[in-house]
Amino acid sequence: MSENLNTTGLDRELLLEEHPVVTTRYTLITPMITKAYSIIRERVFARHTGTFMYARPRMGKTRCATIIRDLLAAEFPRKYILYHTSDGDKTGRVVGDLITALKLPTKSKEPYNQLKEKFILHVVTELEERKGNHFILIIDENQMLTIDAYTELSVIHNKLESRGINMTTLGFGQSEILEKQTLLFSLGATNLVARFLCEPIKFVGCLSLDDFTSILNEYDSNKEHPLDSGCTYTQFFLPLAYASGFRLANAGELIWTALLNIAGDAGAAALPLEHTLRVVEDILMRSRHMDNADFSLSNEMVAIAIDKSLIQDFVMIMQQAPKKV
Numbered sequence: 574m575s576e577n578l579n580t581t582g583l584d585r586e587l588l589l590e591e592h593p594v595v596t597t598r599y600t601l602i603t604p605m606i607t608k609a610y611s612i613i614r615e616r617v618f619a620r621h622t623g624t625f626m627y628a629r630p631r632m633g634k635t636r637c638a639t640i641i642r643d644l645l646a647a648e649f650p651r652k653y654i655l656y657h658t659s660d661g662d663k664t665g666r667v668v669g670d671l672i673t674a675l676k677l678p679t680k681s682k683e684p685y686n687q688l689k690e691k692f693i694l695h696v697v698t699e700l701e702e703r704k705g706n707h708f709i710l711i712i713d714e715n716q717m718l719t720i721d722a723y724t725e726l727s728v729i730h731n732k733l734e735s736r737g738i739n740m741t742t743l744g745f746g747q748s749e750i751l752e753k754q755t756l757l758f759s760l761g762a763t764n765l766v767a768r769f770l771c772e773p774i775k776f777v778g779c780l781s782l783d784d785f786t787s788i789l790n791e792y793d794s795n796k797e798h799p800l801d802s803g804c805t806y807t808q809f810f811l812p813l814a815y816a817s818g819f820r821l822a823n824a825g826e827l828i829w830t831a832l833l834n835i836a837g838d839a840g841a842a843a844l845p846l847e848h849t850l851r852v853v854e855d856i857l858m859r860s861r862h863m864d865n866a867d868f869s870l871s872n873e874m875v876a877i878a879i880d881k882s883l884i885q886d887f888v889m890i891m892q893q894a895p896k897k898v
Contacts, residue, residue: 601791604784606637612878623769625744628776631845636714638745651705659717667722706739715744723765778846786825793820810857814868824870832877835885848884855881
């Protein structure tokens with residue numbers, strides 16, 4: 574048997590390059606995402622016109638948005654859910670951006686009103702196929718939407734409403750979205766705030782040892798590669814240690830304490846989730862060369878992983894930024 578084969582019969586070296594921890598293409602249901610979905614699903618179920626979630630950069634907001642999209646689609650199959658990332662509305666028309674993203678056929682220099690009707694017809698058709706009457710538009714980076722874009726969305730809401738279709742807009746953005754809310758108020762556009770920006774949800778990454786331990790448990794027990802192989806992420810990189818009882822979650826306090834030292838007086842709220850996960854990923858990848866039945870995580874290994882993640886640089890830079898809500 575090859576020395577690369579572990580107790581599950583997998584050739585780790587052959588599968589290493591495509592492992593989700595290496596490619597960073599995997600999804601974790603963190604405690605905050607669970608909480609966020611609980612709030613959002615209730616607002617969707619009640620057919621609120623709009624709500625939005627905001628966070629500091631690199632807190633996992635986009636990851637949360639895509640997970641919520643998938644969870645809503647699974648729980649509410651009769652609703653039509655469309656995910657869109659705003660790029661500042663380069664076309665000047667959010668409807669045009671949506672049509673382009675959907676790859677709907679258009680004519681050269683087609684009038685805006687026709688494009689709008691084409692998009693509405695698309696939504697109506699999708700809902701007829703689902704035998705539903707509720708359209709959910711998820712907009713990531715919604716702080717980039719212009720005032721005109723919010724006005725366009727309001728028109729779409731009204732036109733769909735006239736056809737017996739409810740529309741809910743879920744926004745995900747950075748804290749700057751609160752400035753857009755203030756701007757709309759100053760312009761007297763209270764109707765747009767009431768429809769899209771009156772139900773904020775503040776998104777945070779990982780705020781406690783319990784949250785962090787829950788995340789580590791995902792690597793230990795729930796995330797598998799290859800899919801349905803029974804081989805968890807921790808087991809893949811440390812098969813001998815795993816068989817002897819090693820779990821990342823048991824080393825959670827060691828890693829968390831080191832991370833809090835980086836955060837300093839700002840506390841856990843200053844720790845970006847993306848960089849925090851980089852620390853865990855580096856620990857797993859670096860540890861695979863040290864795998865044995867007596868393996869344990871050392872302070873030195875944690876310190877190296879933290880240094881490679883560049884989390885300290887990020888925290889220092891963000892501390893220089895103007896304070897936001």
